[in-house]
Amino acid sequence: MNFSKYLRFAVVGACALAACKGGPPTATKPGKYSSTTGIEYNTEEGMKVSDYQGIPDGPGLVFIEGGRTVLGSAEEDIAMTHDNLERTVTLASFYMDEAEVANIHWLEYLHYVRKDSSEEFYQSALPDTTVWARELSFNDPYVDYYLRYPGFRYFPVVGVSWLQANDYCTWRTSKVNERLAGEDGDSGSSSGGGLFGKKKKKKGDSGDAAEGTSEDGGGTKIAIENGNTLPNYRLPTEAEWEYAAQALIGTQETGNENQENKRIYPWDGRQVRNPYGKGMGQFLANFKRGRGDYAGIAGSLNDGAMITEYIYNYPPNDYGLYNMSGNVNEWVQDIYRPLSYEDVEDLNPFRRNGFLDPTEKYDKKGYQSLIDDHVRVYKGGSWRDVAYWLSPGTRRFMAEDSATATIGFRCAMINAGSNR
Numbered sequence: 001m002n003f004s005k006y007l008r009f010a011v012v013g014a015c016a017l018a019a020c021k022g023g024p025p026t027a028t029k030p031g032k033y034s035s036t037t038g039i040e041y042n043t044e045e046g047m048k049v050s051d052y053q054g055i056p057d058g059p060g061l062v063f064i065e066g067g068r069t070v071l072g073s074a075e076e077d078i079a080m081t082h083d084n085l086e087r088t089v090t091l092a093s094f095y096m097d098e099a100e101v102a103n104i105h106w107l108e109y110l111h112y113v114r115k116d117s118s119e120e121f122y123q124s125a126l127p128d129t130t131v132w133a134r135e136l137s138f139n140d141p142y143v144d145y146y147l148r149y150p151g152f153r154y155f156p157v158v159g160v161s162w163l164q165a166n167d168y169c170t171w172r173t174s175k176v177n178e179r180l181a182g183e184d185g186d187s188g189s190s191s192g193g194g195l196f197g198k199k200k201k202k203k204g205d206s207g208d209a210a211e212g213t214s215e216d217g218g219g220t221k222i223a224i225e226n227g228n229t230l231p232n233y234r235l236p237t238e239a240e241w242e243y244a245a246q247a248l249i250g251t252q253e254t255g256n257e258n259q260e261n262k263r264i265y266p267w268d269g270r271q272v273r274n275p276y277g278k279g280m281g282q283f284l285a286n287f288k289r290g291r292g293d294y295a296g297i298a299g300s301l302n303d304g305a306m307i308t309e310y311i312y313n314y315p316p317n318d319y320g321l322y323n324m325s326g327n328v329n330e331w332v333q334d335i336y337r338p339l340s341y342e343d344v345e346d347l348n349p350f351r352r353n354g355f356l357d358p359t360e361k362y363d364k365k366g367y368q369s370l371i372d373d374h375v376r377v378y379k380g381g382s383w384r385d386v387a388y389w390l391s392p393g394t395r396r397f398m399a400e401d402s403a404t405a406t407i408g409f410r411c412a413m414i415n416a417g418s419n420r
Contacts, residue, residue, distance in 0.1 A: 027417060028052055052227035055416050056180055061095035062320045064244050066420060071242050071349075072341065073393030074264050083338040084393050089346045091243045093420045096236060097410035099311040099322045100156040100330065101168070103147050109168055112175065125167065127159035131405040142307065142405075155308045156328045156408040162235075162376045162400035165331050165409040169233045172411065177229040227417075236412035237350040238334040238377050238395070245325065245380065245392035250318025264391050266317040266324045272387050274315075285314055285326030285390055286383050294383065307405075308383050325390035328408035329378045336375045336397035374400050382406035 025031045030049050033040050041049040072086030106127065114122045132142035146152050147159075160168075223229075236244070251261040251268070264270055267284055274282045283303040288294050296302035304313070309327055316322045334351045337343065343356045354373050362369035375397045381389035384406045388394065398407070 028054065048225070050226045050228070056228065056230055058095055058230050058233070058413055059176060060097045060099075060411075061413060062098045063415070064094050064096050064240070064319055065249060066091040066093040066243070066415075069243055069246065069248060069259070070262065071239060071393065073391060073395075074262060075388060075391045075394060078388060081338060083340070084395050085341050087341050087346070089239060089349050091239060092348055093415040093418060094236075094240055095413040095415065096240070096244050096319075096321060097412070098316070098320055100328060100408045100410050101165075102154045102311050103157050104153040106157040106160070106168070107148065109171055113171065125164060127157060127164070128161075128403045129159055131159040131403055154311050156311055156323075158308065158328060158405050158408050159403045160408065161403045162331045162398075164403075165235060169235060169411055172233045173230070176233070180229055231414050231416045233411040233413055235331055235333045235409060237348070238332040238340075238379065239344075239349045240412055241330065241332045241379050242392045244319055244321055245317070247317035247319045247321070247324075266321075266392065267315070272390065279315075283314075285323070285381070287326040287381055287390055288384055288386050290386070305383060324380060324392070326381050326385075327383060329380050329382045329385070329389075329396070329406055331407060331409040332377050332379055334377045335373055336371060336377050336395075338371075371397075376400045378407050 023029075025035050030041070034047075040046050068088065068090050070086050070088050071084075073084045074086075110122065110125060113125050127147060129143050129147055132139040132146060146155070147157070245266050246263055247266055248259060248261070248263065251263070252259070261268075265272065265284070269275060272283055272285060272287070274280055274284055281302075283289075286303050286305045286309045289296070289303070294306045295304060303309075303326075305327075309323075311327070312322050314323060314326070317324055334340070335353060337351055337354070337357045339357055340349075340351050344351055359372045362371040364370065364372050376399075377395050377397050379392065379395055381387075381391075381394070389396075398404070
């Protein structure tokens with residue numbers, strides 16, 4: 001064996017020892033050289049490998065650790081819909097807003113939309129404040145004041161359709177990533193001209209807010225490989241929302257993989273009142289107690305709210321999420337089908353269209369059904385709903401271009417760069 005072969009083996013052995021000493025490459029420590037070709041990264045000819053320290057912090061988000069759970073209604077099916085029977089699924093970890101999107105957040109959105117987009121799109125982004133108007137009720141002050149009066153800043157935005165909520169998610173992704181890219185010194189993901197150019201988005205253009213897009217709201221390409229921007233803010237899937245509302249992590253014993261308890265509501269027990277401490281007897285959510293009773297009596301207003309309430313009121317659940325029951329219902333991504341529990345996957349279930357359950361099966365034209373591919377699920381119960389709807393497994397639906405005074409939303413995001 002000649003000297004060159006000995007030298008080659010010595011070099012390979014030295015490299016192997018160095019690799020062993022430093023450990024195998026990881027996403028945050030890929031090393032200077034490719035582990036398969038030995039070619040050096042970040043040279044003029046080599047591949048660009050950016051520094052990466054994990055997904056940046058997304059404003060307003062809390063981490064929801066995924067896992068196996070049983071989705072479905074734990075309440076008696078009083079409406080006889082049979083549309084959310086129990087089934088076992090697994091959800092990957094994700095992020096979710098700790099509270100509902102509030103009026104001040106929507107006003108911020110309107111501020112930038114008016115600056116960056118067409119007047120036509122700005123008008124389409126305005127919430128429908130007339131949702132408060134009732135022929136037999138004096139709600140006129142809410143029509144004029146609820147969205148813009150400073151005292152209502154941190155009350156949940158309402159009068160927003162599913163389509164509008166999706167547009168907000170697109171804008172929020174753009175603005176947050178523009179800020180992150182600026183902090184990193186990379187202007188490559190600036191939102192540029194207008195949020196949606198100078199053209200109003202048509203109904204349905206927002207799609208299902210699918211992850212993996214490489215464009216911001218202005219159509220500018222974002223270099224995903226840099227790792228300095230966030231995945232899309234989006235509406236949570238129905239399964240994600242229900243899983244996060246259950247918050248069964250609070251019932252889990254360390255090291256015990258058995259799920260021994262389930263919850264009717266996002267808190268322990270079978271009642272809607274706080275059984276502990278100074279708050280004993282107080283309601284744990286903002287809902288309608290009964291016919292004509294929205295808050296209790298003067299001097300002892302039990303749930304404290306005739307309409308909506310401060311988004312951080314009432315105790316958070318064990319994931320740190322506020323008002324997953326009551327205050328306002330919340331839009332989720334899924335289209336509605338009564339048999340979704342039968343048709344979806346058991347890993348990250350999500351219904352994006354009428355696959356296996358086409359809209360032709362439902363006689364909407366003949367007024368025998370309200371179901372088509374443009375009705376979306378909403379969850380959680382509201383200030384105007386009785387306690388039955390506070391249970392995370394209950395579900396209702398409404399047209400994606402409609403809005404009410406009882407439906408708001410919060411955003412979610414995938415846990416990028418993780419298999420959990």
